[in-house]
Amino acid sequence: MTQAEPRLTTLAHGGGCGCKIAPDVLQSILAGAPQAAPFANLMVGAETSDDAAVWRLNDDQALVATTDFFMPMVDDPFDFGRIAAANALSDVYAMGATPIFALAIVGMPIGKLSVQTIGRILEGGASVCATAGAPVAGGHSIDSVEPIYGLVALGLVHPDRVLTNRRAQPGDVLILTKALGVGVLSAAFKQERLDGAGYAALMASTTQLNTPGPRLAAMPEVHAVTDVTGFGLLGHALEMARGAGVAVELELTGPAYLSGAEDLAAAGVRTGASVRNWAAYGQAVTTPAALPEWRRDLLSDPQTSGGLLIAVAPEGAEAVMQLVQSLGFASARRVGRVREGAPSVVVV
Numbered sequence: 001m002t003q004a005e006p007r008l009t010t011l012a013h014g015g016g017c018g019c020k021i022a023p024d025v026l027q028s029i030l031a032g033a034p035q036a037a038p039f040a041n042l043m044v045g046a047e048t049s050d051d052a053a054v055w056r057l058n059d060d061q062a063l064v065a066t067t068d069f070f071m072p073m074v075d076d077p078f079d080f081g082r083i084a085a086a087n088a089l090s091d092v093y094a095m096g097a098t099p100i101f102a103l104a105i106v107g108m109p110i111g112k113l114s115v116q117t118i119g120r121i122l123e124g125g126a127s128v129c130a131t132a133g134a135p136v137a138g139g140h141s142i143d144s145v146e147p148i149y150g151l152v153a154l155g156l157v158h159p160d161r162v163l164t165n166r167r168a169q170p171g172d173v174l175i176l177t178k179a180l181g182v183g184v185l186s187a188a189f190k191q192e193r194l195d196g197a198g199y200a201a202l203m204a205s206t207t208q209l210n211t212p213g214p215r216l217a218a219m220p221e222v223h224a225v226t227d228v229t230g231f232g233l234l235g236h237a238l239e240m241a242r243g244a245g246v247a248v249e250l251e252l253t254g255p256a257y258l259s260g261a262e263d264l265a266a267a268g269v270r271t272g273a274s275v276r277n278w279a280a281y282g283q284a285v286t287t288p289a290a291l292p293e294w295r296r297d298l299l300s301d302p303q304t305s306g307g308l309l310i311a312v313a314p315e316g317a318e319a320v321m322q323l324v325q326s327l328g329f330a331s332a333r334r335v336g337r338v339r340e341g342a343p344s345v346v347v348v
Contacts, residue, residue, distance in 0.1 A: 005112070005113060005114060005117060006112060007075045008072040008074070008075045008076075008077065008080060008113075008117075008147055009072055009073065009074065009075055009189075009190050011071075011072075011109060011112060011113075011146055011147055012071030012072055012146045012147060013071070013146065014070075014071055014272075014273070015070065015071050015072050015073030015074075015186060015190070041055055041056040041057075042054075042055055042056075043055065043056050043062060043159065043162060044095070044162065044164055048164070048165060048166045048239070048242070048243035049165070049239045049242075049243065050095070050164050050165050050166070050226070050243070051066065051090075051091040051094040051095055051165070051226055051227055052064045052065060052066035052091045052092060052094070052095050052097075053065050053066070054095060054157075054162050056159050059159070060158060060159075061156050061157075061158070061159070062097075062156070062157050062158070062159045062162060063154065063155075063156060064091075064092050064095045064097040064154065064155040064156070064157055064162075065152070065153075065154050066088065066091035066092060066152070066153050067088070067105065067150065067151070067152045067153070068084075068087055068088040068090075068091060068150050068151065068153070069084065069088070069105045069107075069148055069149060069150020069151070070084060070087075070148065070149075070150060070304075071146050071147060071148055072147055072149075073186040073189070073304060074186070074189060074199075074202075074203075077117045077118070077120035077121040077124065078120045078121070078123060078124035078127075079124060079203060079207075080121055080124060080147075080149065081120070081121040081122060081123060081124025081125035081126075081127075081128075081149060082124040082125065082127060082128050082203075082206075082207045083124075083203075083206040083207060083304060083305060084124075084125060084149045084150050084151070085102070085124070085125035085126075085127075085128035085129055085150075085151055086128050086206060086207050086208065086209055086305045087150075087206070087229065087304055087305035088102070088150050088151035088152075088153045089102070089128070089129070089132050089134065089151070089153050089209060089210075090209075090210045090227045090229070090305055090306075091153065091227060092153050092154070092155035092213070093155075093209065093210040093211060093212070093213030093214070093227075093308070094163065094210060094213055094225055094226055094227040094308060095155070095157060095162060095163050095164070095213070095225075096157045096161050096162055096163035096213050096214055096216065096217025096225070097155030097156055097157035097162075097213065097214065097217075098133075098155050098156055098157070098214050099129075099132045099133065099134035099153055099154070099155045100134055100154055100155055100156055101134050101135050101136070101137045101154055102129050102134050102135070102136050102137065102151040102152060102153045102154065103136070103137060103138050103139045103140070103151065103152040104122060104125060104136050104138070104139030104140075104141075104149070104150075104151060105139060105140060105148065105149065105150045105151060105152065106118070106121075106122065106139060106140070106141035106142070106148070106149055107141070107142045107143075107144030107146070107147070107148035107149075108121075108141070108142075108143065108144060108147050108148070109143070109144060109145060109146065109147060110143045113147065121147075121149050122136075122149075125149065125151065128207065128209070129151075131209065132209055132211075134153070134154075134155075136151070139151075139152075157214070157217060158217075161214075161217035161218060162217070163213065163216065163217050163222070163224070163225040164224060164225075164243070165224050165225070165226040165236075165239055165240045165243045165244070166224065166240075166243030166244050167223045167224045167244060167311075168223055168224040168240055168241070168243075168244040168246055168248075168311035168338045169223050169244070169246070169311070169313070169338060170246055170338055170339050170340045171313070171314060171337070171338065171339070172223055172224075172311040172312055172313060172314075172337065172338040173311075173312055173313075173314055173317040173334055173336075173337055174237075174248065174250070174309060174310065174311055174334065174335050174336040174337055174338065175309075175310040175312060175317065175320055175321060175324070175332060175333070175334055175335065176228065176233065176254075176255055176307050176308070176309050176310075176332065176333055176335045177210070177212065177307035177308045177310070177324045177329040177331070177332045178205055178208070178228075178256075178303075178306055178307025178308075178329065178331055178332075179205060179255065179256035179257050179258045179261075179307075179331040180228075180233060180255050180256070180257050180258070180261065180298055180299075180301060180303065180306075181257045181258035181260075181261025181262070181264075181265070181298060181301060182202065182205060182206060182258065182301065182302070182303045182304050182305075182306060183232075183270075183271040183273060183274060183301040183302040183303065183304075184258075184261045184264050184265050184269050184270065184271070184297075184298065184301055185198050185199075185201065185202045185258055185260065185261055185264070186202065186271070186304070187264075187269050187270060187271045188260075188264050188269050189202070191269065193264065193269065194260070194264075195260070197259055197260065198258075198259060198260040198264075201258045201259040201260070202258065205258060205305070205306075206304050206305040207305070208305070208328065208329075210227060210305075210307070210308050211327055212308065212323060212324050212327050212329070213225065213308065215323055215327075216308070216310060216320065216323070219312075219316060219319065219320065219323075220316075221312050221313040221315060221316025221317075221319070221320075222310060222311070222312045222313075222316065222320065223311045223312065223313065224240055224243075224244060224310075224311040225308055225309065225310050225311070226239065226240055226308070226309050227306055227307065227308055227309070228303045228306035228307055228308075228309050229302070229303050229304065229305070229306050230273065230277075230302045230303070230304075231277055231280075231281075231300075231302070232274065232277050232299060232300040232301050232302055232303065233250070233255065233299050233300075233301075233303075233309070233335075234250070234277070234278075234281065234285050234299045234300050234345055234347075235277050235280075235281055235300065236309060237250060237309060237336075237345050238281055238284055238285065238343070238344070238345050240309065240311065241338075241343040241344060241345060242343040244311075244338070244343075245343060246338050246339065246340065246341065246343065247338070247339050247340065247341030247342065247343065247344050247345075247346065248336060248337075248338055248339075248344070248345045248346070249336050249337050249338075249339055249345075249346045249347075249348055250299075250335055250336040250345060250346070250347050250348070251334075251335055251336050251347075251348060252288065252291070252295070252347055252348065254333055254334060254335035254336055255299075255333055255335050256331040256332075256333050257298065261298065262298070265294040265295070265297055265298050265301075266292075266294050268294070270294070270297045270301075271301065271302060273301075273302040274297045274300045274301045274302060275297075277300040277302065278296065278297075278300045284343070284344050284345065285344070285345045285346075285347065286344065286345070286346045286347065287299075287347045288347065288348070291347070299347065307329070307331075307332075308324075309335075311338055317334065321334070
């Protein structure tokens with residue numbers, strides 16, 4: 001009798017972008033790392049926690065390079081591959097670039113997972129890359145204790161159209177293209193508390209490619225963009241504030257939430273990563289005194305393959321909303337604004 005394979009999520013201590021090292025710990029690690037020597041063609045490096053590195057190739061092309069990988073947040077191997085690939089490609093889109101190809105990063109517990117299961121993970125990733133028009137052209141694999149999958153993703157953008165998180169300006173409107181709650185739904189899934197509608201909402205959000213990026217890069221009113229992933233909306237808004245030297249004001253009722261996320265959060269479903277996130281940056285965030293802890297958890301909830309956070313001049317906000325909604329982002333909302341002040345986030 002053949003022994004049944006274990007659920008993917010039982011082989012991992014964390015999943016999705018909730019696997020990220022806490023932002024304060026990461027900052028400490030990077031602070032002690034040697035600084036890269038200056039290179040004239042390195043347009044974007046690690047200085048402001050941007051989504052990808054950018055290297056100028058010539059007057060008309062810049063190469064965007066990023067890598068992202070994590071452990072499974074769902075048990076279906078094909079779905080796991082799809083989520084991981086969409087999440088990795090998101091950083092390319094967030095810089096305003098079009099993906100051109102990818103390399104697979106594969107670490108699997110050989111002997112615990114069958115060749116067929118591992119193959120399905122890779123097939124899922126390749127299917128999303130095919131949708132993006134970016135082939136998986138190679139990669140690297142190792143035998144690891146926990147299942148790990150992701151991509152090195154590469155894209156091209158005009159040097160004058162590179163989007164970063166550091167050019168937000170006072171007065172800008174903030175737009176978020178996807179609903180929040182991915183971490184809560186994934187936690188509920190592991191606890192076997194997520195229904196079919198919740199799983200469908202989770203998959204629809206995490207596999208939706210952030211394709212508006214290149215179109216946003218062509219809009220002069222768009223000043224800054226980042227994707228909201230493992231540090232939650234608060235954490236990535238704070239990175240934008242610090243990168244631009246501004247204050248960010250977020251509206252508590254601004255973001256949309258995935259189906260069931262608010263009820264689950266109110267019932268006590270949370271991720272360890274949301275707690276770590278708040279501990280890491282809560283001192284730079286001001287929230288209403290009566291804000292329930294579960295509501296705060298949703299704002300620091302780690303998003304896997306989350307939406308784009310866009311800082312756009314007020315006169316361009318309606319055009320951005322029309323663009324993203326026309327591309328299938330029905331949950332896009334105006335969630336706040338940028339104002340003068342010390343780098344911080346204020347929830348109102």
